[in-house]
Amino acid sequence: MLYDRIFAGAFLVLSGLIAWTTYHFNVPFQYEPLGPKAFPLILSGIAALCSVWLFIKPSQNTWHPTKEVWVKILSGLGIMVLYAALFEKAGFIISTTFVGTIFSWLFGEKLLKAFLYALVLSLISYFLLADLMQLNVPVGILFGE
Amino acid sequence: MDVFHYLALGFSVALTPLNLGLVLAGCFIGTLIGSLPGIGPINGVAILLPLAYSVGLPPESALILLAGVYYGAEYGGRISSILLNVPGDAGAIMTTLDGYPMAKRGEGGRALALSAVSSFFGSMGALLLMVIFAPLLSKLAIQFGPSEYVWLMIFAFTCLATMVGKRPIKTVVGVVIGLLLATVGIDSGTGILRFTMGIPNLFDGVDFLVVVIGMFAISEVLILLESWARNDLKLTPVGKSFVSFADLMAVKWVIFRSTISGFLIGVLPGTGASIASAVAYGTEKRFAEGKEEHFGQGDIRGLAAPEAANNASAAGSMVPMLTLGIPGSGTTAILLGALLMFNITPGPLLFEQQPNIAWGLIASMFIGNIALLVMNLPLIGLFVRLLSIKQSYLVPVIVMLTFVGIYSIHGDTFDLFFMIVLGVFAFILRKLGFSLAPVILGLVLGKVLEENLRRALSISGGDWFILFDGAITYVLAIATVLAIVLPKVMKLRKK
Numbered sequence: 001m002l003y004d005r006i007f008a009g010a011f012l013v014l015s016g017l018i019a020w021t022t023y024h025f026n027v028p029f030q031y032e033p034l035g036p037k038a039f040p041l042i043l044s045g046i047a048a049l050c051s052v053w054l055f056i057k058p059s060q061n062t063w064h065p066t067k068e069v070w071v072k073i074l075s076g077l078g079i080m081v082l083y084a085a086l087f088e089k090a091g092f093i094i095s096t097t098f099v100g101t102i103f104s105w106l107f108g109e110k111l112l113k114a115f116l117y118a119l120v121l122s123l124i125s126y127f128l129l130a131d132l133m134q135l136n137v138p139v140g141i142l143f144g145e
Numbered sequence: 146m147d148v149f150h151y152l153a154l155g156f157s158v159a160l161t162p163l164n165l166g167l168v169l170a171g172c173f174i175g176t177l178i179g180s181l182p183g184i185g186p187i188n189g190v191a192i193l194l195p196l197a198y199s200v201g202l203p204p205e206s207a208l209i210l211l212a213g214v215y216y217g218a219e220y221g222g223r224i225s226s227i228l229l230n231v232p233g234d235a236g237a238i239m240t241t242l243d244g245y246p247m248a249k250r251g252e253g254g255r256a257l258a259l260s261a262v263s264s265f266f267g268s269m270g271a272l273l274l275m276v277i278f279a280p281l282l283s284k285l286a287i288q289f290g291p292s293e294y295v296w297l298m299i300f301a302f303t304c305l306a307t308m309v310g311k312r313p314i315k316t317v318v319g320v321v322i323g324l325l326l327a328t329v330g331i332d333s334g335t336g337i338l339r340f341t342m343g344i345p346n347l348f349d350g351v352d353f354l355v356v357v358i359g360m361f362a363i364s365e366v367l368i369l370l371e372s373w374a375r376n377d378l379k380l381t382p383v384g385k386s387f388v389s390f391a392d393l394m395a396v397k398w399v400i401f402r403s404t405i406s407g408f409l410i411g412v413l414p415g416t417g418a419s420i421a422s423a424v425a426y427g428t429e430k431r432f433a434e435g436k437e438e439h440f441g442q443g444d445i446r447g448l449a450a451p452e453a454a455n456n457a458s459a460a461g462s463m464v465p466m467l468t469l470g471i472p473g474s475g476t477t478a479i480l481l482g483a484l485l486m487f488n489i490t491p492g493p494l495l496f497e498q499q500p501n502i503a504w505g506l507i508a509s510m511f512i513g514n515i516a517l518l519v520m521n522l523p524l525i526g527l528f529v530r531l532l533s534i535k536q537s538y539l540v541p542v543i544v545m546l547t548f549v550g551i552y553s554i555h556g557d558t559f560d561l562f563f564m565i566v567l568g569v570f571a572f573i574l575r576k577l578g579f580s581l582a583p584v585i586l587g588l589v590l591g592k593v594l595e596e597n598l599r600r601a602l603s604i605s606g607g608d609w610f611i612l613f614d615g616a617i618t619y620v621l622a623i624a625t626v627l628a629i630v631l632p633k634v635m636k637l638r639k640k
Contacts, residue, residue: 003576003577004577007573007577011318018325018340021340022339025337025339026337027335027337028335028337029335030334030335031334031603032334032599032602032603033602033603033606033607034598034599034602034603034607035334035335035599036332036334036335036337036339038598038599039328039594039595039598039599040325040328040339040340043321043324043325043328046317046321047318047321047325050314050317050318050321051318053314054314054315054318057314059312059577059578062578063576063577065371069371072370072371072373073367073370073371073572076366076367076370077367077565077569080363080366080544080565080568081562081565083544083548083561084548084558084561084562084564084565085558087548087552087558087561088552088558092549096541096545099541099544099545100541100544100545103537103540103541103544104537104538104540104541105537106370106540107369107370107373107535107536107537107540108373108535108536108537109535109537114537117537117538117541118541121541121542121545122545125545125549129549133196133199133200134200134201135196135199135200135549135553136199136552136553136556137549137552137553138552
């Protein structure tokens with residue numbers, strides 16, 4: 001199965017959904033001829049045409065990920081989701097140390113060295129970002145609000 | 146009012162201590178980012194954009210900083226191209242062709258110095274052209290009405306589709322995805338909600354920064370994860386770094402021609418550094434035919450041409466961005482998005498109403514270029530050492546900066562999750578051979594395109610023939626048709 005065909009199919013479904021949603025917009029008043037429906041409708045039409053074209057003339061698959069690659073990508077993704085979940089609650093320093101350690105380790109660093117690097121990185125960056133640049137960086141529950 | 150008056154005003158803006166510091170910092174950071182393996186100009190600007198926004202810089206200063214990063218990264222990109230044969234982005238591919246063979250011969254220093262000088266003359270020449278043409282173009286653009294703008298955007302998308310990438314259809318899909326993303330949120334005309342799926346965070350529309358960071362930086366991290374391998378890249382020794390007068394004389398006309406073609410290609414909406422450098426390289430190769438030439442084996446002309454051209458196109462692509470509000474490349478699309486975030490709408494009136502921004506930026510680019518040349522000749526050793534920086538140190542920093550940058554805008558974790566979703570989507574797109582620049586261009590121009598289309602039809606009372614009203618619309622329509630037909634004809638002639 002060619003990836004392009006899968007993508008084209010999904011994109012066709014999406015364009016249908018968009019057209020359907022657009023068609024059912026509830027527009028109570030409108031002072032201009034086009035209104036909020038026309039532009040999305042035109043776009044969904046173009047999208048549908050493109051998906052049909054892509055389905056008929058797909059490119060060859062050039063991406064052949066191995067199992068190892070999948071594991072790496074998915075674990076990287078999982079850690080980023082975890083980072084997003086922890087960021088506010090655990091605070092910048094703890095979450096960055098944790099996530100930084102794993103990323104550094106994923107790219108071949110020894111675990112202890114990765115941990116030390118991530119710890120130093122998060123401490124220095126916290127000072128730089130929160131104090132020096134006055135950015136909104138979460139402290140986290142451990143250190144109090 | 147004449148150009149010199151405005152230029153003087155621009156320098157008075159650019160030479161304030163804050164802005165001068167930002168130009169230098171931007172150029173330095175840009176060169177750093179450009180020389181780091183795997184991070185091209187577009188990623189550099191994307192990662193720094195939310196930081197510049199959250200720190201609360203005034204608009205002209207933020208723009209000066211980001212523009213500095215942009216052309217700094219164009220400079221820095223050549224280092225890994227020449228020494229490692231690894232181009233940082235598409236615009237640097239041509240540089241590897243003759244740059245890497247030179248480095249293999251032990252002439253890395255000569256190649257780096259020559260490319261720095263070519264870049265310098267390329268961007269300086271293009272800046273002069275910009276000073277001359279930008280005000281003219283903005284005078285012409287004042288006559289543009291909604292129909293003309295609709296055509297201009299269609300022309301930009303067409304150029305992008307027919308000239309960039311192997312599959313035009315995939316570029317069109319990318320543009321449509323970007324345009325659709327731009328329709329999310331409250332419709333300004335009627336106040337109804339469109340495609341928000343009941344999520345309050347989307348009522349204001351998708352946040353431009355979240356899309357840019359998600360699509361570029363997060364997908365880049367995933368790609369780095371995929372492609373990472375334990376074998377370390379071997380650095381070729383740099384050798385002595387010098388610019389000889391003889392080298393410069395040998396390539397002076399090459400630089401001159403490449404600057405002009407690079408600038409023109411940069412000005413064309415939708416086409417950027419990758420095409421400019423390819424065209425310049427091809428032209429010079431044809432010019433040298435029959436004479437003594439070693440293109441592909443370390444010919445200095447083959448190095449000077451793409452370097453002058455891609456820097457000239459970087460300046461050129463600023464012209465339509467500032468005067469028309471239509472970006473000339475993916476990176477300028479991000480810069481345009483940055484301006485819009487500061488509630489500044491680039492367009493023909495920018496030069497009249499906010500000359501401090503337009504001319505301040507131009508003046509800062511002059512300063513930045515001189516700074517880059519000065520920085521690049523003696524500091525080259527420092528930048529070269531960056532090439533050996535380990536990904537295990539680099540990636541945590543990238544991830545951290547993206548998360549902090551996005552979180553600090555609204556202080557809401559929703560943005561972080563949304564960013565990751567977009568990153569995964571962009572990763573899939575990239576793996577399927579779609580390029581991301583069209584998506585960003587569509588996103589940035591979506592609102593403008595829809596507004597102008599609706600305004601045009603309001604004027605005509607619903608008559609679509611308003612799109613063919615006036616000479617300029619015809620010119621743009623014909624240009625659009627040419628942009629579709631010409632590449633096909635040229636392909637046929639080659640056969």
